[in-house]
Amino acid sequence: MKYWFIFCLFILNWSAFAQTLLTLRDAQSKETIPGVVVKIQGGSNQISDQNGQVILNISSSVAVTFSHIAYQTYSMQIDPNQGQMEISLSPAMNSLGEVIVQGFESERPITHQAGAISKVREMELYRFNENSFLSAFNTKPGIRVEERSPASVRISIRGSALRSPFGVRNVKVYWNDIPFTAPDGTTAMNLLDLSNIQNTEIIKGPAGSIFGAGNGGVISMESRKLVEQNLISTDFGIGDFGLRRYRIGIDQKTEKGGISASFVSQKSDGYREHSAVDRKVFQLALHSNPSERQSISTQILYADLFYQIPGALNQTQVNENRQQARPGSVAQNSSIAQKTLYGTLSHRYRLTDKVQNTTALYINTNDFENPFILDYKKETGFSYGGRTKFNFEDRWAGMPVRFVVGAEYQLGKTSAQNFGNRGGQADTIRFSDELQTTQAFLFQQFEIDWTQKLIMTLGFSENFTRYNINRTVDAGPNDPSNNTKKFDPAFIPRLAFVYKLNELSGIHASVSSGFSPPTVAEVRTNEGSINLDLQAERGINYELGYRSSFGIFNLDATAFYFRLSETITSYTNDQGVVLFRNAGATDQKGVEVSLDYALLRNQATRIQEIKLVHAFTGHYFYFADYESGGNDFSGNQLTGVAPNSLVNMLDIRSRFGLYANVTHHYVDTIPLNDANTVFQDSYNLLGARLGWRYLLGASWDLELYAGVDNLLDEAYSLGNDLNALAGRFFQPAPGRNYYGGLKLGFRY
Template identity: 70%
Template sequence: MKFLVLSIISIAISLSISLAQSSLVFLDKNTGSGIPGVLVKVSSHPNQTSDEKGQVYLQISKNTFISFSHVSYESGGVQLNENENKTIYLVPVTQSLGEVTVIGFESERPLVHQAGAISKVLEYELYRFNENSILSAFNTKPGIRIEQRAPASYRISIRGSSLRSPFGVRNVKVYWNDIPFTSPDGTTALNILDLSNVQNSEIIKGPAGSIYGAGNGGVISFESRKQVTENYFSLDYGIGDFGLNRYRIGIDQQIGNGGVSASYVHQQSDGYRQHSAMDRKVFQLALHSNPNDKQSLSTQVLYSDLDYQIPGALNATQVEEDRKQARPGSVGQNSSIKQKTLYGTLSHELNFHKKWSNITAVYLNTTEFENPFILDYKRETAFSYGGRTKFRFDDIWGNFPVKIIAGGEYQYGKTLAQNFGNRQGKADTIRFSDDLITTQAFLFQQFEIEWTSKLLMTLGFSENFARYDIDRQIDAGRRTPSFNSRSFDPIIIPRLAMVYKLNEFSGIHTSVSSGFSPPTIAEVRTNEGSINLDLQAERGTNYEMGYRGKYGIFNLDLTAFYFRLKETITSFTNDQGVVLFRNAGATDQKGIEMQLDYAIYRNQLSLVQEIKLSHAYTGHFFQFSEYSTGGTDFSGNRLTGVAPNTLVNLLDIRTKPGLYLNLTHQYVDEIPLNDANTVFQDAYNLIGSRLGWRTTFGGRWDFEVYGGVDNLLDESYSLGNDLNAFAGRFYQPAPGRNWYGGAKLGFRY
């Protein structure tokens, strides 16, 4: 009898334990309806998906961290106790502006209540195109244009800022995981990053010197994945026209309250044009930890080995003959770039108090750079270090809502730069050799005051210091070493901004900001050996007003601005083909930027779950207001290299079985290619598409297969023209119609 009673009790206890369940219910934040198909991941348990009501039941015996994801919603995680029932409201990826949070001017707020022209590029937007670069996704945003003169040769224009960038990225400040990714000399090697090194991005358009120092173009902040929520192995493979091959191997491993992740990417292509092959290998190792609830620590190592050929620009006759040909001399002289870069970063966040916090990030960087060109052969070895720290004080005066943000940034760079003659792709006799030292630093302060529940004011300013030394050790021309130094007096850059909150989902913003951009060493020290110390820093003032809001299914972001720039730096080419720089008086830049997006259909239970549209319009009406050189007056001419009108239309369709379709249309107006406005790049239309299928099976496996076509209309256009080019060599022909495809496989272990 005792045995029978004990057996019954044991069975009852076991049955009660087996029936003791925890549950999660996933609801759409906007509609309140249940979300089926949410993937729920629990360590050491099989994965599950929510049912048609958005419910999932879990058998857990202790406080457990659970992560969840859905293709149409933001991913996340939650702590769940035994026998606990919890409802989670998920934010759609296509969400209203009131739900999009951005860092912006170091102030984490909903985008709708940010004072400034800010665009955000989310992870899913990066992966709706060919995955060989970030170019296509960024070019869907108003006011932003990335050009590609050859595979891996990028140029970024934010509101016309590429005017002084014949190649490379200048006059735009770039950050990666809170560290200054822009070198101390003002240039940015954006091409060393693979798409997988970026998860989300924010772009501030126009001067942001009150927080980010020198630069008139704007700021781009990249962020890679910072949290490891599960043990995961992934493998990607992509192919495409012109010999494109790309594969990636990645692994994430949880360790205590943090984790480690590593990835390796190798991308190759033969290129559309002759002598335009590219080979890039990128390795990233990241370690994240949370020592306690007040601290987080992140360290990363990034190594990039990049090798790409430069086909060079063509004139109109050469384009007509064969747009795939390289510029004469490029092949024989092996015009190309080899670059090996190693970054080491450390970031620490500390919450001293619920109202006080600090984030500090430091980095070390070494670069080996080799650039045989038609006219010379350049070698550089660079070392730099720097960091950024920010203190935040929230509501420090009790009930009076004032936030103070204060901090500083410092960068130091040293480069051994040598220029040789080029004899059939080999370095010949040395022409000149310089030791280059660049130092940039600034302090910043910002006050945010909520005068009322609807009116927010931001006042910020920074104090900037810059210096560079050019110590010429060898000069084969003059045969006498020389030392040149240039310091820029401390410059204060202010910004005043106001936001009026119409309601939770709409607001009006206005701002006045100043910009300061000294010439880079690459602009002062040119390839033919001259040193132009007379080149002045650009100074500008930007006036801006905008509206962001939601009307039913519609999200509207509209900004109008006027930017007055003095001592504008422009580029030109001498009769030897060397790019030189000069100040061009002043420019007037008036513009309108608009983005409208909306989901015309959304039903998680139907076969077609979502249909959404987005439109982005850019109207840049820029002109030289005061510009005379060589006895010619260009005042009143359109600004070189800037299209007055650009329109982008996007259509995304997603289905319950996992099929999806992305369609993209881009119209670019004609672009003046010289200051005289006598040569133009014709207007063009680009249409692209991507069709794919993604699914999860067995609770542990993720799979996706996709294919797409770019330039469906087979347009003839140039993406990255040479401005004010000698001998009419303006054009860098872009590929015609081309295809791509790939597959991805992921496994949770």
């Protein structure tokens, strides 16, 4: 009798758990997917078998997450007693119609966005050597990232590098909703590691109607905000020229969100003499959803960056030894040391079913030291600011309408001193300034669906910019003085239309104005002058584009014409100091085209995917009206811009976890001075990465990879100095070089 009672209890307990058979399928090919990690809330992980199936024993409704390296992560609620279910997963490389972007504060498929937008997804960042985002960004048409030396990053969107001899200027950058561009107009993107970026959206051309001043465009980066599982992970990578990179991270789910932390250290000796890099980045993030209506994210980012500056060479020096540093760079310890701390808070709240507010605040401190051949610069400063916006959706006269209204404000204070440089040590002070920069703007945008196919967007912003340069010490012939540069309020409008040909294709057209004041670094230069006469650039951009997904093909094509007046250009004086001036007008005509297609996508075959991507950039930019020093440069090509460039990519993925990524990049000749008498030769870069991803049971992930950059061993310069003194134009880039690494993750 006792055994019969125990048996009955066992049967009753077993029957409380219902079996549910799940079959995982590719959303496009409908083939089953083996090797999907099935994460059950409060239970053990499982992996789908060779038939793409897994059995769940559950007694109540649970949240289940499905993850696979080749597919988008998907979560859903599964109830017991459902018997059999089929789950469709979307491939990670989606068609254009399935890619959702925020764009101009309007979340919709990219095919129906009214503007030239490129999206760089996380998996695209990891097609290359993981020491920089440079290669991934350079696969997008219209975008060029350069490194004059390792960690010395310069970004050009549609030819905006002319006024950026170093650093990132004329491009507005956001990170996790906060303005990452400093109030003075510069952006230290070299502080970020790949692990601090998950997805990136890049708006090309003037976007002042929503994002304030700037003609180059907008880069909006986002780190991982959703903690899907408890995970400990680590990476280790090595490469030529002493490259060593390691990362350790931990993700911990909480009841209503999650906590994540990571630390990255990257060092290298550099390809050239005096080009070493040492960067350490720590990030701590807390994400919470206190209720269905709101979410809160807070982050701390600390970066400690040091890199040496080898300097530019003339052609004779390049021919003698490409790896040498510019004479004087080593003796003067030409380098940059920068320590930066960010604290951020972002809050999203849905006030009603029709109204939502998003507010992001930040505070930043910065310690900057820059011994250079000609001087020694020290800066300490802090800044704070934020951005708030209200989104409102409703119907008007039966038509869907959307309003966005908001404001952004930044204030920065910096104590800056310039000294003489004696053997790499700060010598006698030359001048000292107390800098205060204020940038603010209000923005409004109205969208209306005139018909089911036609969408109109009207946006504008009012921009306010003020610089105050209080010179407290001047060892030169001038007396200390208080200098103020206040720009007249700028009204920046934008009008755009989208016509939906169908759900997977659309035509977009827009007219937008641009306004870009000079940065403090352009007004206050290293030799001590303060150029208050430097005017803001102004321009107007006309754009027409087409996006579509048809069959295996995804096409994105844009043509534009940008007329820029009061163009800011750089030149070098007799002492070798970079200065700036307004250079009349430029005419910028261009086409940007990307095409990708899957030759094969079948989960049942040994080779599961073969994909090709092509991206063409045609930038035909010229000085329309430019005279300087008695020379007329009107009609010359715009300095620093390659007329044509082409990217070709091949991705292959197999059922066994093996993958191959091959990338070819052609860059046309680049004029290096306004007179168009010196050019960077055209070049072809070929690189490849091979790897193997493997699941070790239900808890461990392993990846091994190896790759090569510049396989053809091209001699080229990536990040030339423009209008350089004494012919020092060239910053030689590495020849053929190799790298490799491993990644390990443990889910607990």
